[in-house]
Amino acid sequence: MKSAGPKIDRNTIVISIKDLQKSFGEMNVLRGIDLDLYKGENVVILGRSGSGKSVLIKIIAGLLKPDSGMVKLLGSEINNLDKKELLALRLKIGFSFQSSALYDGMSVWENLQFPLVRNRRDLTKKQVNETIEQVLNDVGLLQTIDQMPAELSGGQKKRIGIARMLILHPEIILYDEPTGGLDPVTCVEINNLINKVQLQYNTSSIIITHDLSCAKSTGDRIVMLSDGIFFRQGSFEEVFNTDDERVKSFYNYYILNQ
C-alpha cells in the first residue's frame, strides 16, 4: 500500500472530465468518461491493452480532439482555448510518454535544455545548467548528461523523459505507462520516483498503467477502464475486493506474478 502521501485538497479540482466520448471510425474507444482529479492526488487508471488509456490521456493533454464531452484543466476548458492560451496552459502540465519520446537527435543535456530555454527566456546560462543538473540529480541520472538517447536503456529513457517534463515544474503530471516494459527492480525505482515527485514538486497526477504493483504503490485512488467507461473506482483494496470477472482476472494475474 502507498505510504502516506501529501495532503489531498478535496476542495480544489485540477482536472475535470465530463461525459467524454471518442471513436475512430466504427470503433467507440471512449464512451462516456467522467473523472475529477483533486489537487495533490495521484489517480491511477488501470485497463487492458487497447482499452483506450493512451487515447484518454492524449485528449486530456490536448493532443487529440474528443468527439464530445468536456475536459477542464485548472479551470479552463481546453477546447475553447486559442493557441496562445493552450501554450500557456501546457506549461503547467507535464506529459510522460509511453514511448519516452526523447528527441533522438539531441543529447540528454539538449533534451532538457530544449523546453527550458524556450519557456524561461529570463534564465542565464549558468542557471540553465544548474537547473538541468538538479533535475537530473532528482531522477538519479546525472552521469548520463552527455549521452545520446540511443545509448540509454529503456528505464533510463523513461526517467529522462520524466526529468524533461519536471524541468518546467508542472502542476499536473500525466504518466502514460511509466513502468511499461521494465524489469521489477526498475519498476520499483520508477514508482518511488513518482511518489517523490508528488511530494517534492507538489503535483497532482494521472498515472496510466496495467501494472498492479505500480498502481498499488503510487495511487491514492484507482479507476478501472473497460469498454470505454470507468466501471470501478476507489482505493486499491476497495477496487479489488469484488467478484467482478474483469477485475478478478487482472488481480489473479498479479498474485501469480508476486
Next chain:
Amino acid sequence: MDTALKNSQPHQKSGTLQRKKIASFFVSVYDVYKFIAGFFKEVFTGPYEFKEIVRQCYEIGCKSLAIITLTAFITGIVFTKQSRPSLSEFGATSWLPSLIAIAIVRALAPLMTALVIAGKVGSNMGAELASMRVTEQIDAMEVSSTNPFKFLVITRVLAITITLPVLVTYFAFLGLAGAYLNVHHNESTSFTTFMTNAFVKISFLDLFSSLFRSVVYGFTIGITGCFKGYNAKQGTVGVGRAANSAVVISMFLIFIEEMVIVQIVNYFR
C-alpha cells in the same frame, strides 16, 4: 434484369469510391494550403530559431557540396564535349563558351541542382520529420509548450530556400569550369577569354530568372519534404513513404514550375 442489377452494383461501388477519392484529394489540397498558410503566418512572428536555421543551412549546404561539385563539373565537361561536333560542322567552335554559358546559367544549373537536392535533402527532411512524428517526438514538443512547427518546419524551409540559390550559383561556376577545361584542352583559350565570351550573351534577366527559380525550387523542396514528414502516419512504414513521396512530388512540382516560370520570363524577354 438480374444481370443488369449485378452489373450495376460494382459500377455504383466504384462510383462512390471515386467520389471518396475526389473528396480526399480536395481535403489534402486544403491541408497543403493550411500548411503553407501556417508557414507564412509563423515565419514573420518571433521568437526566431536563428541557431537552428544556421545549423540547417550548414547541414543542407556544406553536406551537399561534394555531390554538387561532382555533378556540375561532369555536366560542364560532357555537355561541351557533346556540343562540339555540331558546332565545328559550321566552323563555329568559338561560340562554344557562350552556348555553354547560356545552357548552364539559364537551364542546367537551377534544374539539376534542384533535382539533386530534392533527392538528397528532400528525402532526408521527409524521413527525419516523419520519424519524429511516429515516435511522438513532435507531440512531446507540443506538450512541453514549445512550437514544433516553428522549430522543425520554419527553420528547414527557410534554410533550404536560402541555401539553394547559393548552391545553384556554385553549380553554374563549376559547370563553367568543367566546360573551360574542355575548351582549353582543344582550343587552348585562356581563362579570361573564355569567361568574357561566356558572359557576353548572359543578360540580367537570365541571372534573375535563375536565382528566382532556385528560390522557388528551394521553397518547394522544403515545403514538400516537411509537409510529408510532419503529417506522416502509420508507424515506420510512414517514414519510408514520406521520404519517397517527398522526392517524387517535389521533382514533379519542380518541372511544372520550370515550365511556367520559363514561359513567363520569355514573355518579358
